[in-house]
Amino acid sequence: MQTDNSKNIAIIDYNMGNVFSLMSACKKIGHNAFVTNEKDQITKADIILLPGVGAFADAMKNIQKLKLDELIVEQVNKGKPLIGICLGMQLLLNESNEFGKTRGLGLIEGQVLPLPKQTDNGELIRIPHLGWSKISNMLDQASTKIIKHIHNNNFQYFAHSFYAKVENKNDILALSSYRGFEFASAIKKDNIIGFQFHPEKSGPQGLELLSSAINSFHLKVPKTEQNL
Amino acid sequence: MTKRIVARIDIKGPNLVKGIHLEGLRVLGEPHEFASHHFASGADELIYMDVVASLFGRNSFDHIISDTCKDVFIPLTVGGGIRTLKDIERVLKFGADKVAINTAAVNNPGFVKEAASAFGSSTIVVAIESIKTGPSEYLAFTDCGREHTGLNVVEWAKKIEEQGAGEILLTSVDREGTGEGLDQELIKLISDATSIPIIAHGGIGKKEHVKEAFEINDQIGAIAMASCIHYEHVLSNQKLKKNEQEGNDDYLQNRRVNKKITPFSLADLKCYLQKNNIKVPSSLKEYTQYAN
Amino acid sequence: MIPNKNTQTKYSLPSEVIYCKKCTISNQRPRIQLDEHGVCSACNFAEFKKNKIDWTEREQELLKMLDRFRRNDGRYDVIVPCSGGKDSAYVAHELKHKYGMNPLTVTWAPHIYTDIGFQNLQNMIREGDLANLSGSAAGQVHRKLTKLSFEILGDPFQPFIYGQTTYPMQIANQHDIPLVMYGENGEVEYGGDTKNAFTPTRNWKTDHKKHYFSGIAPEDMVQHGVSLNDIKPYTAPPEEELDKLGMEIHFYGYYKKWVPQECFYYCSENTGFKTNPVRSEGTYSKYASLDDQLDGYHYYLAYIKFGLGRATSDSAHEVRDGHLTREEAVQLVKKFDGEFPKKYYQTFLDYCDISDEHFQAVVDSWRSPHLWDKVGGEWKLRHTAAGDGTQD
Numbered sequence: 001m002q003t004d005n006s007k008n009i010a011i012i013d014y015n016m017g018n019v020f021s022l023m024s025a026c027k028k029i030g031h032n033a034f035v036t037n038e039k040d041q042i043t044k045a046d047i048i049l050l051p052g053v054g055a056f057a058d059a060m061k062n063i064q065k066l067k068l069d070e071l072i073v074e075q076v077n078k079g080k081p082l083i084g085i086c087l088g089m090q091l092l093l094n095e096s097n098e099f100g101k102t103r104g105l106g107l108i109e110g111q112v113l114p115l116p117k118q119t120d121n122g123e124l125i126r127i128p129h130l131g132w133s134k135i136s137n138m139l140d141q142a143s144t145k146i147i148k149h150i151h152n153n154n155f156q157y158f159a160h161s162f163y164a165k166v167e168n169k170n171d172i173l174a175l176s177s178y179r180g181f182e183f184a185s186a187i188k189k190d191n192i193i194g195f196q197f198h199p200e201k202s203g204p205q206g207l208e209l210l211s212s213a214i215n216s217f218h219l220k221v222p223k224t225e226q227n228l
Numbered sequence: 229m230t231k232r233i234v235a236r237i238d239i240k241g242p243n244l245v246k247g248i249h250l251e252g253l254r255v256l257g258e259p260h261e262f263a264s265h266h267f268a269s270g271a272d273e274l275i276y277m278d279v280v281a282s283l284f285g286r287n288s289f290d291h292i293i294s295d296t297c298k299d300v301f302i303p304l305t306v307g308g309g310i311r312t313l314k315d316i317e318r319v320l321k322f323g324a325d326k327v328a329i330n331t332a333a334v335n336n337p338g339f340v341k342e343a344a345s346a347f348g349s350s351t352i353v354v355a356i357e358s359i360k361t362g363p364s365e366y367l368a369f370t371d372c373g374r375e376h377t378g379l380n381v382v383e384w385a386k387k388i389e390e391q392g393a394g395e396i397l398l399t400s401v402d403r404e405g406t407g408e409g410l411d412q413e414l415i416k417l418i419s420d421a422t423s424i425p426i427i428a429h430g431g432i433g434k435k436e437h438v439k440e441a442f443e444i445n446d447q448i449g450a451i452a453m454a455s456c457i458h459y460e461h462v463l464s465n466q467k468l469k470k471n472e473q474e475g476n477d478d479y480l481q482n483r484r485v486n487k488k489i490t491p492f493s494l495a496d497l498k499c500y501l502q503k504n505n506i507k508v509p510s511s512l513k514e515y516t517q518y519a520n
Numbered sequence: 521m522i523p524n525k526n527t528q529t530k531y532s533l534p535s536e537v538i539y540c541k542k543c544t545i546s547n548q549r550p551r552i553q554l555d556e557h558g559v560c561s562a563c564n565f566a567e568f569k570k571n572k573i574d575w576t577e578r579e580q581e582l583l584k585m586l587d588r589f590r591r592n593d594g595r596y597d598v599i600v601p602c603s604g605g606k607d608s609a610y611v612a613h614e615l616k617h618k619y620g621m622n623p624l625t626v627t628w629a630p631h632i633y634t635d636i637g638f639q640n641l642q643n644m645i646r647e648g649d650l651a652n653l654s655g656s657a658a659g660q661v662h663r664k665l666t667k668l669s670f671e672i673l674g675d676p677f678q679p680f681i682y683g684q685t686t687y688p689m690q691i692a693n694q695h696d697i698p699l700v701m702y703g704e705n706g707e708v709e710y711g712g713d714t715k716n717a718f719t720p721t722r723n724w725k726t727d728h729k730k731h732y733f734s735g736i737a738p739e740d741m742v743q744h745g746v747s748l749n750d751i752k753p754y755t756a757p758p759e760e761e762l763d764k765l766g767m768e769i770h771f772y773g774y775y776k777k778w779v780p781q782e783c784f785y786y787c788s789e790n791t792g793f794k795t796n797p798v799r800s801e802g803t804y805s806k807y808a809s810l811d812d813q814l815d816g817y818h819y820y821l822a823y824i825k826f827g828l829g830r831a832t833s834d835s836a837h838e839v840r841d842g843h844l845t846r847e848e849a850v851q852l853v854k855k856f857d858g859e860f861p862k863k864y865y866q867t868f869l870d871y872c873d874i875s876d877e878h879f880q881a882v883v884d885s886w887r888s889p890h891l892w893d894k895v896g897g898e899w900k901l902r903h904t905a906a907g908d909g910t911q912d
Contacts, residue, residue: 020323024298053325054348087348117423124447128350128394130425131449132230132272132509155230155509157272157303159325159350161394179229201303201325203267203509241845248788249795251806252781253843283804284851359797374799374806401797406788476842478779486789 007214009033010045012072014062017051017088018200025200029211037066047214048072048080052087056096056112056162059087060104069105076107081191081217083210089187089194090164098162108189109167115160116181125179128161135174135185135197154205156185156197164196191217230507231442232450233494234427235266235457236275239289239308242471245279246458248405250357250372255475256458257468259289260296265461267300269494272509274304275328275397275452277355281309282331282371290322297323305353305397313346320347328397330355331370333388334377344392353427354388355397356381358414366414373401381414382421389422396422397452400430405455407433407488410441419447427452434490435500442506460491522885525674527825535890537827537903543836544849544905545711548826548891551731552711562711566840575777581720582775586619589699596624596651598699601688603627603811604641607703609791610783611772613648615701617790623701626691628683629656630812631666631676631871632864636796637811643792650791655687661750665741667872670817672744673734674825674886676872677818682738682754685728689767693757698766703783704773707731710837720774724767725759779841780808801861802830804852814868816861823858824883827891827901831856854906 009026011019011033019035026033026049033049034041042048050072052059063069076082084092093104096112104112115127132155158176163183166172173193174186187194193213199206238245243255244262256262263274276296278289293306306319307328316327327347333340333354344352357369358381368379377384385396398418400411410431419426429452432438438451462468463483470477492500501508527533531550539546540560547554553561591597598615602608602625615621625644630637645652656662662679669678688700708717712731716722729737738754756762772778784807787793795806801816802823809815816830823829835849844852869879884899893902893910903909 018320018323018325020294020321021297021301021325024323025301028299028301053351055345124423126423126425126447126449128425130350130395131232134230159303159394161349198303198325201301203302207301248785249806251795252784253838254781254785280848283855284848361797369798371799373795373797374804376798402794474842474845476779476781478777478782478841479785486785488789 005030005215007031007046008044009047009049009214010042011035011049011051012042012063012068012088013037014059014066014068016054016059016062017086018053018198019051021200022049022051022085025207025210026214029207029214031214037068039071042068042071042075046081047217048075048082050082050084050088050091052085052089052091053159054087056087056090056098056104057100057102059091060102063091073105073107076192079191081214082107082193083213084192084194085200086160086196086198089196090162092187092192092194093164093166096162107192108171108187108194110171111165112162113165114162115178115183119180123179125181129158129178132157132202133176133178133185133197135176154209156195156199156202156206156209158185158197160196164194229446229449230509231448231501232272232427233270233438233497233501233508234273234275234429234450234452235263235271235494236277236429236452236454237262237458238277238279238454239292240278240280241289241474242292243475244458245475246405246455247279247372249401250279250399250404252405253476254479255470255477256462256480258471259292261468262458262461263296263300266457266494267302269457270498270509271302271494273302273450274300276304276306276308276324277328278306278308279372283374290318293319293322293324307353307355307397313343316343316347316351320351326351326353326395328353328355330357331375333393334368334370334379338391340388340391340393344394349392349394349424352393353395353397354393355399356385356418357399357401358411359401360411360414364413364417366417369401382417385418385422389424393424395425395427397427397429403431404429406431407455407486407490409433409437410451412441412444415441415445415448419445425449429453432456433488435492435497438497439501439504439506442501455486455489456491457494457497459486459489460493463491522881524887524889525885527674527886527888528890531825533826533888533890537891537909539903539905540836542846543839544832544846544853545836546826546828546903546905549711549828550734550826551707551713553714560711561714562709562836563840565708565714565717568717569777573777578775583619585720585770585775586615586621590621594622596622596695596697598623598701599688599692599695599697600625600701601628601684602644602652603630604637604644605809605811606783606787606793606807607780609640609644609648609650609787609793611701611703612644612650613786613790614776615772616650623650624691624695624697625650625652626688627652627654628680628687629654630815631662631680632813632867634811634813636794640791640793640810643794644787646792648787648791653691655683655691657683657753663871663873664750665746665754666814667874668741668744668746670821670872671882673736674821674882675734675818676814676821676868678733678736679754680812681732685732686738686754686756689724689756689762692767693761693765696765698768700767700769702769702771704778704780705771709773709778710833720770722769722771724756724762724769728756780837781841781843784808799856800830801863802859803834803856804831805834808834813864814871816864817868820858820861821883821886824886825888827903829853829857829859831859832905850906854904854908858901 176185199210305326306324600612665679670676819830902911
């Protein structure tokens with residue numbers, strides 16, 4: 001259902017990630033989404049969606065091959081809103097330590113590390129983290145204004161073996177925990193948002209969250225509430 | 229840990245079928261319709277299993293996958309007849325999030341590793357069809373419990389974890405469709421031997437079975453069910469029909485109640501589990517804008 | 521070298537092999553008819569069964585009929601010939617628990633029980649709450665007859681079929697129970713003689729020899745060197761005694777719409793029926809005909825004699841019942857039909873006290889040249905349902 005608020009959303013196609021579901025989700029919440037890796041279309045889009053499932057190194061390889069890394073960074077630096085999902089969020093960071101060091105897009109300071117395989121008590125943690133976990137907002141009033149619905153009862157679907165260790169606490173939008181291990185489940189910096197979970201697979205509350213995230217890019221946050 | 233409730237839908241051609249011991253082609257209706265219903269009722273995940281793909285050497289429900297993904301926004305695992313990397317790629321393109329493989333993993337050593345490398349561990353589920361062949365001895369089968377592999381399920385589970393599978397879908401063929409409860413001994417054997425997520429499946433006959441299973445073994449992250457939730461839908465909805473083109477509708481004509489199953493909806497199950505202190509994702513009724 | 525049995529003449533089989541347009545059966549099944557559209561009598565009957573029969577009316581007929589025989593004093597009032605399998609267990613259970621009859625299930629034991637077959641019978645008795653009488657023939661005689669019928673009839677199952685047919689009649693006579701209820705009318709459902717399509721009863725005076733005994737009644741075995749005394753337990757009681765009893769053999773499939781898969785579901789819920797843990801050899805199915813270690817050879821010989829094996833007969837009725845499309849059935853036949861039953865081969869050889877060479881020689885003597893072609897040292901069918909025979 002498209003309305004006047006419909007955005008044109010370019011879902012980056014670099015051969016990794018469930019682009020069909022993302023497209024369906026965007027359409028369901030009233031936006032015009034298309035799957036592409038063409039410079040023209042990406043440049044013209046209102047918002048870039050960076051999906052991803054699989055290995056960090058393979059993803060960067062594919063992205064670099066298509067020269068999408070330069071394009072994405074350029075677009076983001078020009079102020080284009082971007083949402084990274086799952087591996088797509090992890091790619092935003094500086095580097096990953098999966099099978100040796102691989103450089104990421106470097107848009108948010110931090111690195112990608114493996115989830116622990118044991119709790120502090122030595123109990124087994126089953127990896128990948130596959131399932132629904134709550135996302136809790138940081139005690140950041142501004143962020144909750146920007147993205148509604150991040151509150152303490154919001155379950156989202158996760159499917160990952162690595163997590164984002166973000167350098168700057170201010171870049172963390174939401175936290176989740178898996179078997180007692182806490183990690184950043186949503187990150188935000190300027191015009192970039194990252195979700196470790198899959199909002200497009202988290203039922204109605206996922207769609208709400210995705211919708212809010214997309215709409216948040218056009219919310220002007222007053223200067224007084226901006227610094228923390 | 230928050231537990232997952234998974235709705236499993238067995239498919240033959242255009243119809244949802246429900247067997248016992250993974251045998252029998254009783255038609256209850258159409259897959260997409262059931263998927264939408266269970267999604268609205270609170271399913272955390274969905275499995276679409278083509279139960280005849282290996283028998284007929286075909287894959288036939290790509291359009292069912294994509295139609296479903298247009299309005300069912302929970303993870304979808306697709307299995308049945310997935311033989312090559314190209315099959316996996318195709319099915320993911322149509323909207324699936326994970327694939328379940330069995331025969332291909334058994335017949336082609338190294339396929340799981342290849343697939344996990346190419347698509348990520350969290351995309352690759354290995355389905356184990358287990359049949360009890362002796363005291364504490366279970367063997368793995370393929371083709372809905374038709375073909376003998378000779379593999380001991382514990383050894384096999386360890387092997388597929390080594391190869392990089394992200395998850396195990398553990399089906400007790402002995403219990404499947406009987407409503408006699410999950411096979412706890414089998415589940416414990418596999419959970420003791422592995423460190424990847426497990427979806428336990430086969431035998432849920434009433435809500436209590438689900439609660440007990442999570443209480444007895446907290447290593448189980450997810451339980452898949454079919455008979456209880458599908459029969460609940462069929463028995464409370466006289467309008468449900470099979471696909472016009474094919475399928476036997478003798479059951480739908482008389483809709484006899486199965487006395488070994490106490491059907492329930494997923495909404496009821498989740499309420500019940502939460503009342504009994506089992507953590508499951510909240511009912512979606514609060515989020516009405518996009519709930520069906 | 522065993523002379524060829526000339527099955528074409530023996531069974532009056534047409535020279536030209538034609539497959540039914542709707543299912544996987546061919547005109548080589550004895551007594552089958554294909555109509556002008558190329559559709560077999562079983563498929564035509566299935567259509568009729570689905571669309572033209574008023575099953576409510578038929579059930580009324582059943583109730584009236586059962587009223588004639590029901591006894592409420594604790595004595596058994598109906599005999600259900602029963603293997604413990606899905607068909608007979610369903611009939612017996614419904615007769616008791618839905619229609620208030622007091623059935624006695626009567627089992628003519630298989631040659632050698634499979635574990636699953638024996639377990640299913642016990643489950644039926646316990647969970648299904650059904651009384652049972654089981655009979656076995658003297659072991660050595662039974663083995664001799666099995667070997668003999670394998671050689672002269674191309675079906676080792678003949679002594680089993682004799683007992684399955686006559687033992688219930690003997691029990692009916694001895695226990696004064698006139699009503700005998702079988703499951704479906706196989707002739708009508710599976711493409712045999714459809715003369716009884718509209719009657720609920722079997723004519724036990726005239727039909728046994730032709731429809732069930734392949735033309736050789738128990739008494740006829742005397743011509744093949746079996747003594748009268750040895751064959752006596754396989755024979756029906758004298759006609760006069762059965763007339764006095766007023767014995768009637770009915771088909772449950774006349775009164776209730778017969779869908780074998782639904783019998784399976786029913787028995788799984790009500791009589792503790794469990795499927796085979798693997799598919800049966802020669803087919804894809806796990807729920808049918810599970811109780812005898814040797815039954816694979818009955819189906820295998822049917823494949824040799826008529827080109828129609830176990831997967832063919834399983835898939836054909838499943839097509840008619842709407843579970844499978846013809847294309848799917850053809851795939852299944854292609855994949856499984858004629859698969860040699862390896863699992864109990866040595867058991868079979870030992871049972872019949874024959875060698876592998878003798879087995880092969882007997883089998884080959886039942887291959888008709890109008891069906892079989894030898895290509896590169898291997899036997900292949902000239903015509904198949906898939907249309908990929910050597911002459912298709």
